[in-house]
Amino acid sequence: MKMSDVAKLANVSAATVSRVLSQPEKVSKETREKVLDVINKVKYKPHIVARQFRTQETKIILVVVPDITSAFFSKVLRGIEHIALENGYQVILGDTENDIERENSYINLLLQKQVDGMVLLTARLDKNKLEELASEFPLVLACEYVDGLNVPTVSIDNVSSARKATEHLIQLGHSKIAHITGPINIILSRDRLKGYRQAMISNDLEVDPAYIQEGDLSFESSYNETLKLLSLSTPPTAIFVFNDEMAMGTIKAAKDSGLSVPNDLAVVGFDNIKMSTVFEPNITTIDQPKFAIGKKAMELLLHLIKGEPMKKKKFVMKDELIIRESTLIK
Structure with a gap:
């Protein structure tokens, strides 16, 4: 036919x-x-x-994620796809597995015009390369971002939210607060570390270098880093962890060390993934509006594809501290 x-x-x-x-x-x-x-x-x-x-268009957009197994990114993807399908676009997915070379290979699809535009949920490429790419093709960043980059971006304020998480622990009476970061080459890790430091310093609390450990985003890395922290001569009484999956590793390490969470060790995670509500104890965390971030990113990409003017390029979404059992002593 x-x-x-x-x-x-x-x-x-x-x-x-x-x-x-x-x-x-x-x-x-x-x-x-x-x-x-x-x-x-x-x-x-x-x-x-x-x-x-x-038509010189494919009606396909590419979304590049750093880790497709992450429960966090699945919600962002749903938001993107919701708007894409409403507007007649299909979504194809590229998983970099946190490998910058893979990120480069997916960008080649845009360069070869096999897709109409791209949403990057990872931003680890060189800033100049991203600027050059965005000057020629529709490109939006979401979740991750690059300082000073003139590209439409949707995210939360990671410094402010990390400060909020740390201040929650301070308000509960903790002064020996540790932080397990994500890979420090990721801007999200650096910004959340900055927020942690700001909260400690503004409350006249010591920022002990031994209390800052770097993880790799996984349950296992946080488990091991928590064991290191608990083996210190003066261990922390609270830990702010980069994300919820890592917070689960921290809680498991505490339990395996014979400690009670939150009675002996309070734990705060980040992202508010579904597992944080069913894990024992339920995890206090920072909620990101994942679905809304995805929707907004796709809406911005459509504006770029259609060549419509944009008065604003940086969109900071509202986060929320969700207090649960991992910090509240009964």
Whole structure:
């Protein structure tokens, strides 16, 4: 079944069928319904490659994530796909596994015009390269970001939220507070460490270098770093951890060391993934509006694809401290 066959059955021109498929708002409701009725009856499928040649667009966007197994990114992806599908776009996914070379290879898809635009949920490439790419192609950053980069970006204020998490522990009476970071080459790790430091210093508390340990985003790394912290001559009574999965590793290490959470050790995570509500004890955490971040990122990408002007490029979404059992002594 060809487009010309659909046109003949609907008694319209092939150009009208094409407009119904690509620009339905430019076709009257009556004609649009008549054409769509024929399309549904004969189960017509447009030839994607042919459409790409005609319109110079693929109706496909690429989303690049640092770790597809992360529960956090799955929610962001749902937000992106929600808006994409509403606007006739398909989403393909690239998982870098935190490998910058893979990130480069996915960017080549955009350079070869195999996709109409890209949402990067990881931003570890050189700033100049990202700026050059964004000057030629539709590109949006979400979750991660680059200081001083003039590219549409959606994120939370990681410094402020980390400060909020640390101050919660201080308000509970803790003064010996440790922090397990993510990989320090990631801007999110550096900003959350900055927020932790700010909270400690503003409350006249010592920032002990021994209380700052670097993890690799995994349960296992946080488990091991927590054992190191607990083996210190003066161990911490509270730990702020880079993310919820790592916070689970911290809690497991505490339990295996014979400690009670939160009675002996209070723990705060980050991201508010679903597991943080079912893990024992439930984890106090910083909630990021994951679905909303994804939706906003895709909306911005659509503006770029359509060539629409943007008055604002930096969008900081609201986070929230969720207090649960891992910090509250019964």
